[in-house]
Amino acid sequence: MSPTFLIARKDLRQYFISPIAYIIVAVFLILVGWMFRNILIYFINSARQFSSVAIGQKPTLSDNVLRPMFGNMNVVLLFVAPFITMRLIAEERRDHTIELLLTSPVKGWQIVMGKFLAGLGLLAAMVLATLIYPISLQLIGHPDWGVVFTSYVGLLLLCTTYVAIGLFWSSRTENQVVAAVLTFGTLLFFWLISWAAQSAGPVWSDVLTGLSLIGHYTNFGMGVLQGEDLAYYLSFTGFALFLTNLSVEAD
Numbered sequence: 227m228s229p230t231f232l233i234a235r236k237d238l239r240q241y242f243i244s245p246i247a248y249i250i251v252a253v254f255l256i257l258v259g260w261m262f263r264n265i266l267i268y269f270i271n272s273a274r275q276f277s278s279v280a281i282g283q284k285p286t287l288s289d290n291v292l293r294p295m296f297g298n299m300n301v302v303l304l305f306v307a308p309f310i311t312m313r314l315i316a317e318e319r320r321d322h323t324i325e326l327l328l329t330s331p332v333k334g335w336q337i338v339m340g341k342f343l344a345g346l347g348l349l350a351a352m353v354l355a356t357l358i359y360p361i362s363l364q365l366i367g368h369p370d371w372g373v374v375f376t377s378y379v380g381l382l383l384l385c386t387t388y389v390a391i392g393l394f395w396s397s398r399t400e401n402q403v404v405a406a407v408l409t410f411g412t413l414l415f416f417w418l419i420s421w422a423a424q425s426a427g428p429v430w431s432d433v434l435t436g437l438s439l440i441g442h443y444t445n446f447g448m449g450v451l452q453g454e455d456l457a458y459y460l461s462f463t464g465f466a467l468f469l470t471n472l473s474v475e476a477d
Contacts, residue, residue: 229332233340237314238347246309247348254306254352261298262359265291270366287363288370293447295359296377300440303349303381303388304413310348311392312406314341315474319400324474334475338393338467345389353381373449380446383459387439388413390466397473413439 241247272285318324327337357378363369392409399405420438435441439462442455 229336230340230343233327233332233337234343234347237341237344240313241344241348250306250309251348251352251355254302255355257302258295258299258356259359261302262291262295265294265298266363287367288373288449291363292360292369292373292377296381296447299353299356299381300384300443303353303384304417305410306352307349307385307388307413308392308406308409311345311389311396311409312402313396314345314393315396315470316400316402316405320402328474335471338397338471338474341396342389342393342467342470345393346386349385349389350382353378353385370449373447376446376449376451379451380443380455383446383456384439384443386463387459387466390463390470394466394470394473397470 269285269287269290272290315324318327328334360369360371360374388409391412392405395408395412396402396405398408416437416439420435420441436458442458445452445455
């Protein structure tokens, strides 16, 4: 087995040695489940009202359940991701085990990719566990599985970006709390950056909108896969991992 996967396996195991991973996963699933329940109840009530009065636009599972559910998951992941990534390299620095990794026959990029795969693996497992909610919609209707597929693709791409940014900040400090705060601040900045586009000029408006993390998710949520959105997330992730590799090799 390659060093990258050995590091990823070790870090995934480390997550579950302490109760932190169990708490984070449980909180994530409970929050998403509670939101899904409320959205579904509202949809059922709206559908009943439409059937009795037939006024307005008929509510659909895609527009009134799936998109709000995935939108809420995006928000929850924004808060959860920093707690997943904060320990990946910061803990190694605090315990002075990073020196052992760097002096072992393992390249810097292999360390970075191993840590990245560990964090992404946990986040991806959390996200895919929510598949139970769209599957359960088959009991009351016929959800658009194209929208479900593209929404999950978008979520997983968002997760790669979140983990890459979190990994970079984790490589810059030995304090896990500081790493989590810096990660959350960076993610929130790129979430809200499109707001500034409203008051910027024509050129800067396009630039700021193009840098928005959540702005590039919109097409995925509508069931559309576009190359520019895929390129954005992959480029953002690759650049953050490149910076992390420079940070690690500078030690």
